[in-house]
Amino acid sequence: MEYRRQRALTLAFVLAGFAASALAYSDLPARMATHWNASGDVDGTMSRLAGAFFLPALTVFVVGLMLAAPRIDPRKEGYEAFRGVYEWFVAGTAGFLAYVHVLVLAWNLDYAIPVGQALAPALACLLYACGVLLERAEPNWFVGIRTPWTLSDDEVWRETHERGALAFKLAAVLALGGLVLPDYFRVFVVAPTLLAAAYTVTYSFLAYRRRE
Structure with a gap:
């Protein structure tokens, strides 16, 4: 199998x-x-x-x-x-x-x-795995950064996923800060994740406009 x-x-x-x-x-x-x-x-x-x-x-x-x-x-x-x-x-x-x-x-x-502190390393691993998946993902409808712009242009897909892979790996490294400083869970875990997602969406739009 x-x-x-x-x-x-x-x-x-x-x-x-x-x-x-x-x-x-x-x-x-x-x-x-x-x-x-x-x-x-x-x-x-x-x-x-x-x-x-x-x-x-x-x-x-x-x-x-x-x-x-x-x-x-x-x-x-x-x-x-x-x-x-x-x-x-x-x-x-x-x-x-x-x-x-x-x-x-x-x-x-x-x-x-301490739930937040215990979750931080697991979330870091998951975010890093997302980065690895993004750098390998080819165009499809279910997996990856699926915006109107990446789904409309395969080159925009590749550019966006290269940037997205780096962004999510960086978020994974920052998430480990929640293990050391659990009182700042939002700063080290939540904020980098949201910023990585927002960055990839914005980049896909700008990359598509640039190719137009």
């Missing part, structure tokens, strides 16, 4: 999420904390059943969509150039969600975990 290692790792992460919930279920509170603001304060809760299995179920849904994309994309031939990297990215996304789920379970089992 093609991409066997990536698919096996993806499945392992999915199953790990469900297994962790099943093992911890009886010790979880009736109302689980499931969302924290940028300051690390709880601002969302769910029932025990929903809180224990929402993220694993969401992981199945997200992974399913990501694996379906190359099959249903009208420009599916573009995936062949970066399919291996894409499959690793799917596995990494499943791993990220499994990690977040374990943090949620641990916090609700009364382990004193």
